[in-house]
Amino acid sequence: MEDEVDRLVAAWRRERPDLDVEPLEVLSRVSRLARHLDRARRLAFSEHQLEPWEFDVLTALRRAGTPYQLSPGQLLTQTLVTSGTMTNRIDRLAKKGLVERLPDPSDRRGVLVRLTDEGRDRADQALAGLLEQERAILSELSRAQRAELAGLLRQLTAPFDNIPG
Amino acid sequence: MEDEVDRLVAAWRRERPDLDVEPLEVLSRVSRLARHLDRARRLAFSEHQLEPWEFDVLTALRRAGTPYQLSPGQLLTQTLVTSGTMTNRIDRLAKKGLVERLPDPSDRRGVLVRLTDEGRDRADQALAGLLEQERAILSELSRAQRAELAGLLRQLTAPFDNIPG
DNA sequence: GGCGTTTATCTCGACGTCAAGACGCTTCAC
DNA sequence: GTGAAGCGTCTTGACGTCGAGATAAACGCC
Numbered sequence: 001m002e003d004e005v006d007r008l009v010a011a012w013r014r015e016r017p018d019l020d021v022e023p024l025e026v027l028s029r030v031s032r033l034a035r036h037l038d039r040a041r042r043l044a045f046s047e048h049q050l051e052p053w054e055f056d057v058l059t060a061l062r063r064a065g066t067p068y069q070l071s072p073g074q075l076l077t078q079t080l081v082t083s084g085t086m087t088n089r090i091d092r093l094a095k096k097g098l099v100e101r102l103p104d105p106s107d108r109r110g111v112l113v114r115l116t117d118e119g120r121d122r123a124d125q126a127l128a129g130l131l132e133q134e135r136a137i138l139s140e141l142s143r144a145q146r147a148e149l150a151g152l153l154r155q156l157t158a159p160f161d162n163i164p165g
Numbered sequence: 166m167e168d169e170v171d172r173l174v175a176a177w178r179r180e181r182p183d184l185d186v187e188p189l190e191v192l193s194r195v196s197r198l199a200r201h202l203d204r205a206r207r208l209a210f211s212e213h214q215l216e217p218w219e220f221d222v223l224t225a226l227r228r229a230g231t232p233y234q235l236s237p238g239q240l241l242t243q244t245l246v247t248s249g250t251m252t253n254r255i256d257r258l259a260k261k262g263l264v265e266r267l268p269d270p271s272d273r274r275g276v277l278v279r280l281t282d283e284g285r286d287r288a289d290q291a292l293a294g295l296l297e298q299e300r301a302i303l304s305e306l307s308r309a310q311r312a313e314l315a316g317l318l319r320q321l322t323a324p325f326d327n328i329p330g
Numbered sequence: 331g332g333c334g335t336t337t338a339t340c341t342c343g344a345c346g347t348c349a350a351g352a353c354g355c356t357t358c359a360c
Numbered sequence: 361g362t363g364a365a366g367c368g369t370c371t372t373g374a375c376g377t378c379g380a381g382a383t384a385a386a387c388g389c390c
Contacts, residue, residue: 001323011228012292019292023299026311027202029318034199035245036325037192053376063176073338080200085377087340109338109385127177127184134188140320146191149317153194155305158166160201218346238368250347252370274355274368 005029037137044133048126053079055130057089058098058123061115068115071104075113098122170194202302209298213291218244220295222254223263223288226280233280236269240278263287 005028012021041052050058060078061068070078076086090113093099098119104110115123138146170193177186206217215223225243226233235243241251255278258264263284269275280288303311 001319001327003319003323004326005319005322008228011230015228015230016289016292019296021296022311023296023303025315026303026318027299029315029322030195031199031202033318033322033325034196036322037196063173063180065176065180071338072340082378083339084341084379088376104338107338107386109383111339124181127181131184131186131188134192137321137324138188138191140324141317145317145320146187148313150190150194152306152310152314152317153191153198154166154168154170155310156302157170157194157198157201158168159302159305160198161169162166236368237370247348248369249349249371253346269368272356272368276369 003029004032040133040137041130044129045126047129048122050122050126053089054093054098055123055126057093058115058119059127061099061113062120062123062127068120069102069112071110071112073110093119168194169197205298205302206295209294210291212294213287215287215291218254219258219263220288220291222258223280223284224292226264226278227285227288227292233285234267234277236275236277238275258284 005025008028009021009024012019012024038052041055045052045055056079057075060075061070064070072083072086072090075090076083079086081089090099090101094101097116099113099115102112102114104112141149170190173193174186174189177184177189203217206220210217210220221244222240225240226235229235237248237251237255240255241248244251246254255264255266259266262281264278264280267277267279269277306314
């Protein structure tokens with residue numbers, strides 16, 4: 001089955017036959033698929049009255065394990081946003097009652113962000129919904145193909161995740 | 166080599182051993198890799214004084230072939246942004262002299278956006294730079310692995326590109 | 331122990347995007 | 361032809377993010 005990248009690559013080969021556009025076969029698909037996934041995630045989360053950015057913050061806290069608390073600084077390294085953005089996000093999540101700010105007992109400069117019980121439940125429900133949807137998207141592939149794909153992608157992501165920041 | 170998704174999956178297995186989080190092995194890697202690619206692209210384009218959104222618009226026109234012109238409507242279906250955003254983008258590109266607005270001779274409601282000579286050159290240069298960078302990222306994989314990866318990704322993107330919008 | 335540097339968080343202004351709606355032109359049925 | 365509906369583009373206001381800077385506390389060197 002043909003996809004949009006096949007058409008895009010064909011157009012480039014017509015317009016720029018001098019260039020080798022083979023890299024686009026892989027990386028344009030990655031970017032476009034990510035875009036589709038963003039939309040699908042937004043839809044899945046809306047059933048739980050959550051925005052994608054809310055899910056990102058809540059699940060980072062959820063994954064931390066009991067007592068489900070992290071500093072704003074830890075949150076922003078995990079979510080790859082800037083500090084101003086994170087302050088804003090925490091404000092809004094706190095207003096919705098999904099997290100609460102606590103003073104850090106060991107550092108008076110810092111605060112700790114803790115998941116409320118409701119925040120934890122919402123994160124758990126949204127994760128279950130997300131996994132269900134993702135399983136449907138991946139049903140195009142066999143178990144072996146999924147493992148193969150995960151392995152190839154890991155080879156590409158590992159340099160980014162390990163060498164720089 | 167381990168990557169960030171391995172750590173993320175391990176955390177979920179610890180916190181939610183009841184859930185099957187296998188889908189994340191593939192799709193979280195896709196999303197995270199796309200994010201890294203966005204940053205890398207931004208860096209590559211900055212050498213040519215172009216923003217990613219400028220590259221998207223200019224190359225859409227470039228791929229159209231001579232005389233390198235499309236309507237705003239065609240541009241927004243290709244770039245997946247809204248009409249207000251596209252108006253704004255065209256304004257800024259026109260101000261920089263990379264595109265020009267022409268009245269559509271066959272429909273007085275419409276306009277045509279045409280690449281200037283400078284716009285075409287900048288698009289070509291930026292594309293060459295992008296491909297060079299992407300080749301470096303993909304050097305982790307053999308030619309056969311790249312083809313395998315492209316094929317697997319196509320199976321996932323094709324449903325999005327063909328069935329809905 | 332004082333002083334400069336580093337670290338953690340928040341504040342503020344600018345910017346790009348989106349969604350909804352306004353406006354003008356075209357198309358088509360009658 | 362005329363009126364209504366459709367289409368293409370632009371305008372507007374709200375929102376989320378970023379980046380730079382402010383503030384305050386902690387650290388470390390001497």
